[in-house]
Amino acid sequence: MKRIAVCPGSFDPITLGHLDIIKRGARVFDEVIVVVLNNSAKNSLFSLDERTTLISEATKSITNVTVDSFSGLLMDYAKSINASAILRGLRAVSDFEYEMQITAMNKKLVDEIDTFFVMTNNQYSFLSSSIVKEVAKYGGNVKDLVPECVNIALENKFKKPQV
Secondary structure, eight states, X not given: OOOEEEEEEOOTTOOHHHHXXXXXXXXXXXXXXXXXXXXXXXXXXXXXXXXXXXXHHHTTTOXXXXXXXXXXXXXXXXXXXXXXXXXXXXXXXXXXXXXXXXXXXXXXXOTTOEEEEEEOOGGGTTOOHHHHHHHHHTTOOOTTTSOHHHHHHHHHHTOOOOO
C-alpha cells in the first residue's frame, strides 16, 4: 500500500524551514501532498493561487511531492485521498502543546490516520512565515530564509513605488 502523507499549512509564504520538513518527509513517505489550507481567520499576504504556485515552484525538483489546496477539515481531505499520515514540523517546545491539541482532535475524527512530527533543523528553529513577511515588508534581506521564487515574490509585493 502506498504511504501518502499530507503536509498541511497556510504557507504564507513557504520558508526554507517548511521546505526542510517537506524534503525530509519525502524521504520517508512514498508521496507527500503539501496542502495549502484556506484559513479565513488569517489575512494572507499571498492569495491561495499564489501560494500553491510558489510551493509548486519550490518543490518541483522533489519528484514525490505534489501541491493541492483545500478548504474544510484536514482529516476529511486526508481521508478522501487515502492518506496514512499527517506530516507536521515542530520548531520549539512551545509548538508542541498546540500541535498535541490538534493531533488529539484529528485522531478523534479519523483514528486510522496518524500524525508524524519532524523536528525542524536547528538553523530554522526561529523561522516563521510571519517573521519573514515582517522583515521583507521593511526591506530586510530574507534571501537565506525562503526559496528564491518566494524572495522574488516578496520583493514584488513590497516594492516601493518609484517617485
